[in-house]
Amino acid sequence: MYRLTPEGLQHMALGATLLGAGGGGDPYISLLMVQEAMAKYGEVNIVSASELDPDDLVLTVAVIGAPTVMTEKVPSGTEFVDAVKSLAKYLGKKPAAVMAIEVGGLNTLFPLAVAAEMGIPVVDGDSMRRAFPGIEMTVFTLAGISASPMSLADEKGNVVVFETTTNQIAEKLARACVMQLGMADGLSSYSMSAKQVAEHGINGSMTYCAELGRYLQQIQNGKAGAYAEFLEFAKAKIFFSGKIIDLDRRTTGGFARGTLLIEDFKDPDRRMRLDFQNEFLIAYDGDEAVVTTPDLICVLDHENAQPITVEGLNFGQRVNVVGLPCAPEWHQPGMLELVGPRAFGYDTDYRSIEGRDA
Amino acid sequence: MYRLTPEGLQHMALGATLLGAGGGGDPYISLLMVQEAMAKYGEVNIVSASELDPDDLVLTVAVIGAPTVMTEKVPSGTEFVDAVKSLAKYLGKKPAAVMAIEVGGLNTLFPLAVAAEMGIPVVDGDSMRRAFPGIEMTVFTLAGISASPMSLADEKGNVVVFETTTNQIAEKLARACVMQLGMADGLSSYSMSAKQVAEHGINGSMTYCAELGRYLQQIQNGKAGAYAEFLEFAKAKIFFSGKIIDLDRRTTGGFARGTLLIEDFKDPDRRMRLDFQNEFLIAYDGDEAVVTTPDLICVLDHENAQPITVEGLNFGQRVNVVGLPCAPEWHQPGMLELVGPRAFGYDTDYRSIEGRDA
Numbered sequence: 001m002y003r004l005t006p007e008g009l010q011h012m013a014l015g016a017t018l019l020g021a022g023g024g025g026d027p028y029i030s031l032l033m034v035q036e037a038m039a040k041y042g043e044v045n046i047v048s049a050s051e052l053d054p055d056d057l058v059l060t061v062a063v064i065g066a067p068t069v070m071t072e073k074v075p076s077g078t079e080f081v082d083a084v085k086s087l088a089k090y091l092g093k094k095p096a097a098v099m100a101i102e103v104g105g106l107n108t109l110f111p112l113a114v115a116a117e118m119g120i121p122v123v124d125g126d127s128m129r130r131a132f133p134g135i136e137m138t139v140f141t142l143a144g145i146s147a148s149p150m151s152l153a154d155e156k157g158n159v160v161v162f163e164t165t166t167n168q169i170a171e172k173l174a175r176a177c178v179m180q181l182g183m184a185d186g187l188s189s190y191s192m193s194a195k196q197v198a199e200h201g202i203n204g205s206m207t208y209c210a211e212l213g214r215y216l217q218q219i220q221n222g223k224a225g226a227y228a229e230f231l232e233f234a235k236a237k238i239f240f241s242g243k244i245i246d247l248d249r250r251t252t253g254g255f256a257r258g259t260l261l262i263e264d265f266k267d268p269d270r271r272m273r274l275d276f277q278n279e280f281l282i283a284y285d286g287d288e289a290v291v292t293t294p295d296l297i298c299v300l301d302h303e304n305a306q307p308i309t310v311e312g313l314n315f316g317q318r319v320n321v322v323g324l325p326c327a328p329e330w331h332q333p334g335m336l337e338l339v340g341p342r343a344f345g346y347d348t349d350y351r352s353i354e355g356r357d358a
Numbered sequence: 359m360y361r362l363t364p365e366g367l368q369h370m371a372l373g374a375t376l377l378g379a380g381g382g383g384d385p386y387i388s389l390l391m392v393q394e395a396m397a398k399y400g401e402v403n404i405v406s407a408s409e410l411d412p413d414d415l416v417l418t419v420a421v422i423g424a425p426t427v428m429t430e431k432v433p434s435g436t437e438f439v440d441a442v443k444s445l446a447k448y449l450g451k452k453p454a455a456v457m458a459i460e461v462g463g464l465n466t467l468f469p470l471a472v473a474a475e476m477g478i479p480v481v482d483g484d485s486m487r488r489a490f491p492g493i494e495m496t497v498f499t500l501a502g503i504s505a506s507p508m509s510l511a512d513e514k515g516n517v518v519v520f521e522t523t524t525n526q527i528a529e530k531l532a533r534a535c536v537m538q539l540g541m542a543d544g545l546s547s548y549s550m551s552a553k554q555v556a557e558h559g560i561n562g563s564m565t566y567c568a569e570l571g572r573y574l575q576q577i578q579n580g581k582a583g584a585y586a587e588f589l590e591f592a593k594a595k596i597f598f599s600g601k602i603i604d605l606d607r608r609t610t611g612g613f614a615r616g617t618l619l620i621e622d623f624k625d626p627d628r629r630m631r632l633d634f635q636n637e638f639l640i641a642y643d644g645d646e647a648v649v650t651t652p653d654l655i656c657v658l659d660h661e662n663a664q665p666i667t668v669e670g671l672n673f674g675q676r677v678n679v680v681g682l683p684c685a686p687e688w689h690q691p692g693m694l695e696l697v698g699p700r701a702f703g704y705d706t707d708y709r710s711i712e713g714r715d716a
Contacts, residue, residue, distance in 0.1 A: 086521070090448070090519075156523050157521075157523045158520075158521065158522045158523050158527055158531070159520070159521040159522075160518060160519070160520050160521070160531060161448075161518070161519040161520075161521075162516075162517070162518050162519075163444070163515075163516065163517040163518070163519075164516045164517075165514050165515045165516050169516055169538070169539075172538040173516070173518060173535050173538050173539070176534040176535055176537060176538050177531050177534055177535065179534060180527070180530045180531050180534050181527075181531070
């Protein structure tokens with residue numbers, strides 16, 4: 001267990017932008033909320049699931065909605081605590097800690113604000129260690145853990161509790177309700193014992209995220225050799241460097257979908273295409289898929305290594321495309337069916353980036 | 359309190375078709391379910407709310423979905439008991455009786471099947487005494503009673519519990535979930551004490567419905583003077599007699615919307631137009647709105663007085679258009695805003711049919 005420092009929080013926000021893999025919403029919206037909550041309620045402890053009592057109740061908390069809406073409608077904050085309290089009431093048990101469902105994008109930080117207000121710690125872990133667009137796209141689903149009972153709350157006091165037969169139905173129902181409730185609501189799901197989290201979660205991901213942010217900060221601070229240090233820590237590789245020459249981005253059903261085309265700095269005939277659905281999911285170097293979901297595709301500003309979200313993309317931007325291996329916990333039966341390229345409708349095989357040169 | 363006889367049940371189904379006012383789904387789907395439940399679990403008692411202990415819990419139960427879907431997907435039955443039990447569990451209290459939310463269409467009868475299985479009576483009352491397309495379109499809403507907490511269940515075991523700030527939001531959320539859950543689910547809502555039901559419900563409506571059915575049955579049996587007896591009992595009037603010459607019916611968002619044109623038997627220049635949204639909502643004799651929601655517009659077969667639902671309409675049918683006054687409980691502040699013509703988007707004033715000649 002350790003106390004999250006203001007600096008650590010800043011690093012976590014930066015790391016979360018990277019792990020958003022282009023999606024997941026801008027963590028700086030949630031950063032402001034966490035800073036406010038910490039000023040009002042006090043700082044927050046980060047705790048390993050294994051440090052809790054094995055029977056302790058852990059609840060995840062997240063925002064659900066369209067990232068493009070969230071940049072316009074900043075969450076009020078009450079909906080996150082309401083979602084957690086509603087689920088706790090439904091379960092008849094108080095949570096000992098809250099947890100992120102996805103460490104990646106703005107959902108990385110919301111649990112910190114809830115934890116500050118409720119006076120409980122945040123578990124150092126999650127179920128994606130990146131952003132994904134669906135509640136069911138978690139290592140918990142692979143472990144057979146139900147997302148429900150699950151509660152959804154808006155800022156006006158509306159609450160919906162779900163008991164579903166599959167996590168896929170949970171996702172569909174929650175999404176359908178969000179469409180009626182202002183497009184950005186609090187969601188509490190995957191109620192688990194600390195023992196289950198320790199066994200089936202991606203443990204250490206909050207700390208990993210902050211560490212990634214610290215390395216990125218060093219690059220931005222101009223520290224010599226910082227880029228190489230970052231790549232080494234993340235086991236990441238630069239797959240492409242060039243400028244954005246085409247961007248086809250449309251929002252359908254609350255999702256930002258489209259493609260991004262980048263032209264190599266040196267060879268104008270060499271191009272990389274990124275396909276995204278909220279997150280970047282496939283990177284093609286010419287015709288070859290070189291990075292594929294669930295591995296992470298991140299677009300970084302070429303000069304200062306600032307991760308760029310899909311909403312932040314612009315024609316002419318000079319960028320590096322960096323591939324990061326997904327959390328090792330993803331590599332278990334069912335991964336490809338749940339979060340592989342074909343799960344997103346791409347006729348492309350998954351190709352791990354580990355052990356390959358860029 | 360009285361025991362519902364098999365004959366009384368048949369009459370209730372026939373009356374429910376009439377009170378469906380063209381919508382509400384075909385009661386014969388639910389009739390089969392009730393007959394099955396009664397054969398398995400025993401007969402059902404109909405009880406006045408005032409006969410119950412004032413503190414007794416009463417829960418409504420209904421199917422929610424598209425009537426046009428329900429004729430193809432017969433409910434399995436488990437979703438209704440599941441909805442009631444889920445809400446009871448959420449409230450932490452067992453219901454002493456169940457009740458129809460709408461006495462009109464197939465929702466009239468489902469509570470009888472649930473009551474048989476749960477071994478509790480059905481309250482002789484409801485909140486519409488006709489069919490309406492929205493959960494919020496009840497005299498309970500006018501009395502300030504919340505539809506939530508409210509639970510939705512499908513036949514596969516999925517359950518959603520809602521706590522909403524308004525009954526309008528409750529309707530929107532439930533409808534959004536139904537679109538994801540097979541288009542026909544069990545809904546339990548408006549949890550109330552028996553005292554509240556006695557004070558704010560439309561009491562006696564189940565018995566009224568069966569009586570209407572009994573009068574219609576007498577017409578169909580060829581009893582002399584039966585039509586006049588029916589009209590007198592129902593305070594109803596025949597507003598038009600003619601044959602269907604045009605029908606524009608389309609299903610959008612689970613609702614059957616459209617218009618029906620009827621030509622007078624004697625005067626081919628005289629026409630009546632009925633506008634419907636699941637239910638018939640406005641009857642125009644030429645340019646004049648002669649019957650308007652919430653009063654009931656019912657289309658009856660000209661020969662045998664069988665009420666015809668919107669799905670059963672056909673070109674060339676010979677029909678009577680009968681207007682029935684809505685339940686007197688509707689006449690209170692807020693009625694027009696909730697269920698008047700303008701609430702359905704028609705630029706027409708409400709015009710009570712009571713005290714008027716057809």
